[in-house]
Amino acid sequence: MPGAVKATTISKKAVNGNGKTTKKPVIPDIHTDSDSDEPLVKPRRGSANGKAKQPPKKKVKKEESDEGESEVEEAKPKKKVPAKRRKSKANADMDVDNSDDDKPLKKAAPKKTQAKKAKKEESDAEPPKPKRRGKAKEEDAEENSKKKKQKKEEEDVYKWWEQQQAEADDSVKWTTLEHNGVYFPPPYEPLPSHVKMKYNGKSVDLPPASEEVAGFYGALLESEHVKDVTFNNNFFEGFVETLKKHPPRDGTKITQFDACDFRPMYEHFESEKAKKKAMSAAEKKEAKAAKDKLEAPFMYCVLDGRKEKVGNFRIEPPGLFRGRGEHPKKGSLKFRLRPEDITINIGKDATIPKPNVPGKWKAVKHDQTVTWLANWTENVNENHKYVFLAAGSSLKGQSDMMKFEKARDLKSHVDRIRKDYTDELKTKLMEHRQRATAMYFIDRLALRAGNEKTDDEADTVGCCSLRCEHITLEPPNFVIFDFLGKDSIRYYNRVTVDDQVFKNIRIFKEGKADGDDLFDRVDTGKLNKHLQSYMKGLTAKVFRTFNASHTFQEQLDSGTPAKGTVQEKLNAYNHANRMVAILCNHQRAVPKTHEQSMGKMKDKLRGFKYERMKLRHALFAIDVKYKKKKKYAEDESDLDDDGIAEHEEQWKAREIEKVEKKFQKENEKLAEEGQKPQAESILKERKKEVETEFKRLVKERGTSKATMKRERPTEKIEEAIDKLDEKIKTFKLQMEDREAGKEVALSTSKINYLDPRITVAWCKKNDVPIEKLFSKTLLTKFPWAMEVDGEWKF
Structure with a gap:
């Protein structure tokens, strides 16, 4: 990327502000329950030389992963439908798309009458809202509760970027630090007595330690891993070592991998998965609540009196190392970690936490010059692993900001x-x-x-x-x-x-x-x-960050359409992101579900066209002159008789499935309230209504006529067709964007190499909601970037 854009580098003082806080922070309860958060970044990878190495004492910094497996999904605003208006799509008018999958990208603001406007001008007070009852009232209460919680969270956010920041060095990173250690996975539970692996066709009675290792392989029996020779060899080597320490109880000598049969284990695991999947919503909610309660004490720490979220507080369970590509150690056994393997770092005056499993910590340190809470050395590659604060924490945020500021400083050199x-x-x-x-x-x-x-x-x-x-x-x-x-x-x-x-x-x-x-x-x-x-602190990686962000800024400036739609601007943004991903070699294999996903999108597009066709036919039935208008005369492309029949059959199946699910949920709620469930005849009647509606649609095929449940003026139908035209255009752009990005990992550069302020400024300048590009996780990771205005440049 030869040639640098001449721009003034913003000083750290200007970026961070000059204000200092004098208010003493209140120490919150670190046992407060909250949603768990998976780490966004991987710990630093150490070189494997066959010897266990001591972790560095100072300046330990968590290195971001350069490769992402999946893209960040586009955040879409959810649309609530009043309870009285909820009905099946089959019973809805043909001009309205009530499917959850087919919601518009942007909800139009309701129009106000002149009388209402005048009334509003007379008084600033909001008019009293009509009383809502039943489920609608519960939804309002839940919504208000969410808003209050969100407002409280916003108030609790520590805006470190508004305070004067110290230079990065070996100085003290924190004064006080309290936490509850790390969360160890529960101990292994032996399989039922009838579930055993086989050797030479005979069941083998394995002790729990050996059975657990055999189960690791059994769970992967239908995956691509077991087709890999290196994976199989490494697994069997680890399995044999385990058998030497914990031999079969029946004296079986296991010496040949090909004689092992793990199918009974695989079938047991699959049946357990099916049971979990079949759990009711209430049972799943109860199981999640129990899990969250166990993990709650480990989710937060108290850093200098502030409650901060911990990132990867869960200790990874034992298993088989997967690796990527042709890694020579894939399939190797990852040992179960115990407290004796973990060193924790905590404040001198803090209470030393007790592990949630039997054992004592390997060591307890009070090193204020590092930011990790715990570390250990994993056995496969002998890499040092660390527990850091979450991506949205003050320490991680400061590290991110300094990284991008250093890349901006490179412009002047x-x-x-x-x-x-x-x-x-x-x-x-x-x-x-x-x-x-x-x-x-x-x-x-x-x-x-x-x-x-x-x-x-x-x-x-x-x-x-x-x-x-x-x-x-x-x-x-x-x-x-x-x-x-x-x-x-x-x-x-x-x-x-x-x-x-x-x-x-x-x-x-x-x-x-x-x-x-x-x-x-x-x-x-x-x-x-x-x-x-x-330049102080300049490394080859800084060049990579600089070139990625610099290229991204140039691509956005030259490729964003000034008067384009939101989707056209989003496509320009994703194109710029792809250019950076290609530059940085952020490739990925085409997702296995890509064709399936594109198939669903094509079906959805066909649904839009079908809906437009029905609206046209409704116009023809009202006034035949519409057949002569060019805008309505031509049939929808790619929508032949077979396509129409297929769409209606798929639509019918979805509607019947919705009816069944709704009936099941209603009965579950009645059971919870101790009431008698509804009779099956009610379900049959609802299904019959769907069947009747679709029989009418079958009769309308090929007639160029369509009837509607309620009469609508032609102006409203024309307006609905115009909206569908815009929706079809937008959806086609989304499909093109999805297809273009199938082999490129966009999330990696967005998380690690692109200054988030570029995206925020671009969104403000182009009136694009930031939620379209940043997931909730990224919004939490980069709160400091949200302060820039639309004219900010990298």
């Missing part, structure tokens, strides 16, 4: 850096020439710096660890990259490079074998040390 490495591409000192070429790739292609890997790690590489086999030269100036990047995601790119860079690569490859390092005189440490001579 990048021209000088680019000039220097361009000059060094021709230097006679080979080390500097290699370093300059590596910097060229990091800057232009946003490559990761890359670290050396051991034999126990996946063979993934970055810029500094590229081997000769990963690069192919194609005259006159094309370079083809082909290697496995982070998380074993393939990076393939054919790019045009400067003539001098092409010449350098040819020189670096001379006399080397395919497995030799391309940059044999440069490593990540040397490169980052050189970068820090230009």
